[in-house]
Amino acid sequence: MIIVGELINASRKAVGDAIKREDQDFIRKLAIDQAEAGATYIDVNAGIFVGKEGHYMEWLIENIKAVTKLPCSVDSPDPKVIEQGLKLNGDDVMINSISLEKDRLDAILPLVAGTPYKIVALCMDDEKMPETTDQRLKIADQLINKLVQNNVKLENIFVDPLVQPISTDKSYGMGFIDSVSEIMKTYQGIHTICGLSNISYGLPERKFLNRNFAVMAIAKGLDGLLIDPLDKKMMSSICAAETLAGRDDFNVKYLKAYRKKMLEV
Amino acid sequence: MSVQKIYDAILELEDEEVEAAVQEAIDAGVDTSVILNEGLIGAMDEVGRLFSAGTLFVPEMLMAANVMKLGLDMIKPLLKGDNSGRGIVIIGTVAGDRHDIGKNLVSMMMEGAGFEVIDLGIDVPAEKFIEAAKEKNADLICLSALLTTTMAAMGEAVAAIKSSGLPVKTMVGGAPVGQDFANDIGADGYAPDAGEAVLLGRNLMAS
Known part of the structure; x- marks a missing residue:
């Protein structure tokens, strides 16, 4: 499972405040904690700082790089900020994200064309947000073709089929999961990724729902998640789901997690 | 009392009961404006309050609105054009x-809540709000606005509405938006959720 640790995001109040006072220790600790908890990438988002986003993106990446070898996921809607972030990374970096929205596509595609960067491909275009599996697959297909035509390898693409709240339409859960299943079958070697919190919008005990939804999606092939890796119950459920889905030879990862007392059941 | 039955049926999310209760009230000669204001809208006010308080959740609010609409459709033909006074609301994402x-x-x-709502949908430019x-x-x-990146467009839209000189109030909302931001851009009000939006809408129109 590819875990993108989501905690270094300026829209989280404690992180936004830490960035404002340029609190290096706070950011570095968040990076170390996520690395130790099993993150594969550290997401970096300074989106709330209009005009200073690029500056803070650089500052955050420098501090993360100072304490961990984990690659970063450069998370911004602004191509200039992404470019700034990419400069501080080597080849092992993720861009979050490209979409089929024309402005975003035109701006981000040149940054990723012909590179070995990983890229999150969000299933959105300039129309209404996709609701059905068919709508998601149509966008995914166009987006994947654009990327592959521009010399991005399939194994570097992480399609995000877009999770929508189950509280507003009961078909949204399986609409997403069926999309994951189709994408993983159709484009062998590609990845799928998502954030989870949207699924539980408007309902109580959100973490509980998020966790169960992750398990369902993993069963159908989801292999990337943008989550809080410090959430032990979530990480334990992911570990169990991967083992149960047959993605853990001889159950090695599960048993290792058990012996390291990392399973919170 | 028949209107109490309507109110209860909406809060209990019972669609068949609300239809029966509205029919009963109509047959008993209860004034349609009483059915509307004390029964249907009164119940939705309580739904909004419970939602804001965190007691009711989004799917329940959706169900209540559907149930309420069943009742509303039954009395609409009987209303003698006396439902226009509550105000006209234009809404859209920026x-x-x-x-x-x-x-x-x-x-x-x-x-x-009884407002006439004109929903302009998504990605609405400032001029379209003003035109409508x-x-x-x-x-x-x-x-x-849900994105930090579209908050600027919200500020521009509110400024354009103000400078149009139209006698219309502005209310803003969405995940990254708060009271401070609403003050900064000169909006007349900010509501944190759908229940509060109704209360604020009434206050703004009364002022």
Whole structure:
């Protein structure tokens, strides 16, 4: 499972405040904690700082790089900020994200064309947000073709089929999961990724729902998640789901997690 | 009392019961404006309050609105044009923002509160808000933004509405938006959720 640790995001109040006072220790600790908890990438988002986003993106990446070898996921809607972030990374970096929205596509595609960067491909275009599996697959297909035509390898693409709240339409859960299943079958070697919190919008005990939804999606092939890796119950459920889905030879990862007392059941 | 039955049926999310209760009230000669205001809208006010308090959740609010609409459709032919006084609301997500779930909830609760709601949908440019407000003689424009990147467009839209000189109030909302931001851009009000939006809408129109 590819875990993108989501905690270094300026829209989280404690992180936004830490960035404002340029609190290096706070950011570095968040990076170390996520690395130790099993993150594969550290997401970096300074989106709330209009005009200073690029500056803070650089500052955050420098501090993360100072304490961990984990690659970063450069998370911004602004191509200039992404470019700034990419400069501080080597080849092992993720861009979050490209979409089929024309402005975003035109701006981000040149940054990723012909590179070995990983890229999150969000299933959105300039129309209404996709609701059905068919709508998601149509966008995914166009987006994947654009990327592959521009010399991005399939194994570097992480399609995000877009999770929508189950509280507003009961078909949204399986609409997403069926999309994951189709994408993983159709484009062998590609990845799928998502954030989870949207699924539980408007309902109580959100973490509980998020966790169960992750398990369902993993069963159908989801292999990337943008989550809080410090959430032990979530990480334990992911570990169990991967083992149960047959993605853990001889159950090695599960048993290792058990012996390291990392399973919170 | 028949109207109490209507009120209870909505809060219990019982669609068949609300239809039976409305029919009973009509047959008993209860004034349609009483059915509407004390039964249907009264119940939706309570739904909004319970939602704001965190007691009711989004799917329950959606169900209540559907149930309420069944009752409303039954009395609509009987209303003698006496439902126009509550105000006209224009609503939409600002330019560049296509996230409409929050906006749809507010739109629905505004309708449930008896406002005439004109929903302009998603990615609405400032001129379109102004045009619609002028055409419909609207009392209130509600603007929604979910992204930090579209907050600027919200500020621009509110400024454009103000400088149009139309006698219309503005209300803003959405995940990254707060009271401070609303003050900064000169909006007349900010509502944190759909229940509060209804209360604020009434206050703004009364002022």
